[in-house]
Amino acid sequence: MNKLLIFLGISLLFLMIAFFPIHIFLRVLSGMLAVPFLYIVFILSYSIYQFSEFGGNYQSKIHDVIVSKVDNDSGKILDIGTGSGSLIIKLAKVFPGSSLTGIDYWGENWEYSKAQCEENAKIEGVADRIQFLKASASKLPFRDAEFDVVVSCLTFHEVKDCHNKTDVMREALRVLKPGGTFVFMDLFLDEDAFGERAVLVADLTDIVELKHEELTEVLDLPKLLLNKKVLGNAMVFHGKKTK
Ligand SMILES: C[S@@+](CC[C@H](N)C(=O)[O-])C[C@H]1O[C@@H](n2cnc3c(N)ncnc32)[C@H](O)[C@@H]1O
Structure with a gap:
């Protein structure tokens, strides 16, 4: 859960920067950097769900x-x-x-x-x-x-x-x-x-x-x-x- 929250925080930070009124290059770069972190968030959330009793157990x-x-x-x-x-x-x-x-x-x-x-x-x-x-x-x-x-x-x-x-x-x-x-x-x-x-x-x-x-x-x-x-x-x- 801790790892999930850390990666979620990093993803959200990059996504927020992508919406800031800054240079378009930095916004695109930040959006791209968010992608691998979002992927990790997805894999971690899915794993937590599948391991848990309310998921795949x-x-x-x-x-x-x-x-x-x-x-x-x-x-x-x-x-x-x-x-x-x-x-x-x-x-x-x-x-x-x-x-x-x-x-x-x-x-x-x-x-x-x-x-x-x-x-x-x-x-x-x-x-x-x-x-x-x-x-x-x-x-x-x-x-x-x-x-x-x-x-x-x-x-x-x-x-x-x-x-x-x-x-x-x-x-x-x-x-x-x-x-x-x-x-x-x-x-x-x-x-x-x-x-x-x-x-x-x-x-x-x-x-x-x-x-x-x-x-x-x-x-x-x-x-x-x-x-x-x-x-x-x-x-x-x-x-x-x-x-
Ligand atoms: C993935 S969890 C598995 C927990 C449990 N065996 C299970 O299947 O539900 C890994 C466990 O290893 C423990 N662990 C990590 N390093 C350890 C060490 N040096 N000695 C004893 N336990 C350790 C962690 O505290 C954690 O509880």
Whole structure:
């Protein structure tokens, strides 16, 4: 939402300048500069609509894909970058025998908070089984092999305090038990963030048995969400930790 408002503000500024009684060249230039910003505003608004419950509900549909790959009813589940807690709350409801933890750094870039997560868990009647902790995905405050299941949705690419995203994924796998399940959804096809896919996969296969699918193979997405800046680079990595 913050990004949307910033780009909307810039677009409106350029549009207003285009209507000022100034030199025609500056007016045309300003009108032209407004176009790419208006395009970004359109893509962002459309994405927010499609992700929301009142639109296409794609945030929830993506979480359903992740939940469908989890197979542990009674263990300890960790969600890294839990945001508003929606994925971990969904897991708590599907797996009533589990105890769950959601971590996030809840930075200023996002409109999520720990209090919001706790309130959401309370509303959904699962607050007694979920704890929310403030921590960075790059340095998890847990022992090795503490969890039976580790999930994460659209978070690794956001982690700013560790440049190498494979290290962040290995940190997530560190806290998973051997034989435990992981499901990671992220923009793994974005080579700027994750490097070449083959190298990324090779870097992980010494400790995991890894399956990977493009999100479009498991979920039908509207064309505009396939923009590379939205979900065009999204993949699901899932499997078991081997050692
Ligand atoms: C795109 S949101 C996804 C939220 C949630 N996983 C979901 O699917 O609804 C990215 C999340 O990553 C979190 N995040 C960014 N950097 C982080 C870090 N270093 N450690 C933990 N969480 C982080 C943000 O606060 C935000 O909640």
